[in-house]
Amino acid sequence: MSEYYNSLLQGDKGALKRALYKAMGFTDEALGKPLIAIVNTYTNATPGHYNINELCEQAKKGIEAAGGTAMTFGDIAPCDGIAEGHEGMRYILPSRDLIASTVECMVRAHRFDGLVLLGSCDKIVPGLLMAAARLDIPAVFCNSGPMMPACYKGKHYDGNIVTEAVGWKQRGEIDEEEFRKIENLAEPCAGSCAMLGTANTMGCLAEAMGMSLPGSAVIPAVYAKRLQMAYETGRAVMGLVKKGITARLVMTKEAIENAIMVLMAMGGSTNGIMHLQAIHKEAGLGHLPLEAFDRFSKRIPQIASVYPASPYDMVDFYEAGGVPAVMKELEPLLHGDCITASGKTVKENLQHTEYSTFREVIRTVAEPFHSDGGVAILTGNLAPLGAVVKPAAIPEHLMTVTGKAKVYQSEQEACEAILAGEVQPNTMVVLRYEGPKGGPGMPEMYRPMKCLEGMNLSDSCTIVTDGRFSGSNRGCFVGHISPEAYEGGNLALVEDGDEITIDVPNRKIILHVSDEELEKRRTLWKPVEKQLPDGYLNIYRKITKSAAEGAVMEME
Structure with a gap:
């Protein structure tokens, strides 16, 4: 038949x-058309995914208007904010690879002809893109869009104002009533968090690599245009099906390099690095080394500045022109021949894109915010395989800093010490055994950094860790240190009082302890073993790779 x-x-x-x-x-008529799966990650437990049922309906209409038949299935969408600060955060990064695998299972079981991917939050976006790369069928991604900002005392904030308010209350600057007022206004509507954190960074990078439609990434979640974009996404996937354009024809080496350039130009989340590494691998392109990011960091200036790197939030970034305006400034540096979800090349998409006139948010390459990229790679004896830092969020006076270490074996231990007043100014807070294997799950060290802010220590103290950071963090923080402490990296050998130098301009992180002393300490070292509940984390610990390799799950 x-x-x-x-x-x-x-x-x-x-x-x-x-x-x-x-x-x-x-009906037979419906079944005679291309069958297009919509991955619907709706949940009323995660604000970034609360509006996705509406987007799903629009995408379905777009698919059917273009001659396809839409079929939907769900997937998990855990919220980093709700998982933050407890055992749940250990599941967030591992959920990325789980999402990729569940989409793979459903699509290959049903052998769908195309794929619309609807997601928005931190690990859901890369998980969906990894699935598309692995499956290599026509696919288009659409995110739910950023949340509107909170407004407090005439100033815009993202939801992390709540965590900072904990410190304000601790110091007696606000009372309980004011604290509850902040809590009630902090997250005003559905959408991904209102800053350039990991969720919005990954939405932007999906657009930069051509996997979502031009201009789609930063449309606010509550705008009618967000619904229209979901409809157009449904139409777009049918265009790819008819032309035979599969995901790996879009997610090429050059397209991922375009995404890296946009990451550097925006000063996006440091997590974008490991997610691009994972997508690169799933696209059949092999390992994407950290050196590649450092190379682009030195070539690409930071031309956009969005909260937490500046007072301007995601709505401001949208009004300034968003990803297309950034790419327009970078156009001479980009790979213009890359095909995109629109069916057109990057060059064709940018042909009618206007330059931004909101220069407080998006500048020119000739007059950037910083001459280097907003994300950088450090190496040295404390991180021989590399560490990740975000110059876009670091105050100028902390770009080169030396301090004495104060060592903690867990996030909780560090937070308790900071809030108890045990951490003094100019301290290098060393927070270890929080990497992919040691955590396990490489949780975000969001809360310790926010505790430093709340205690007025973020302008002098630094956090050095094998864990990750939230895209909302600002201050001097170095994460993804590899090898991690659990694997016997030198981070495991640091002792209280050791001096550490962070030199961002020269891309160095140095532990001022002799090799002889480190080897002596190594003979006495035993890894810290954290108790785990039965289940997935035990599997993840056994087969996850280093943060320097994107923390992908892979059997040896």
């Missing part, structure tokens, strides 16, 4: 499959 587009439904062998679809009301 050649009237069925999907090969699984053709002929007598396809009869049972057709019958099963007909049990849900699908």
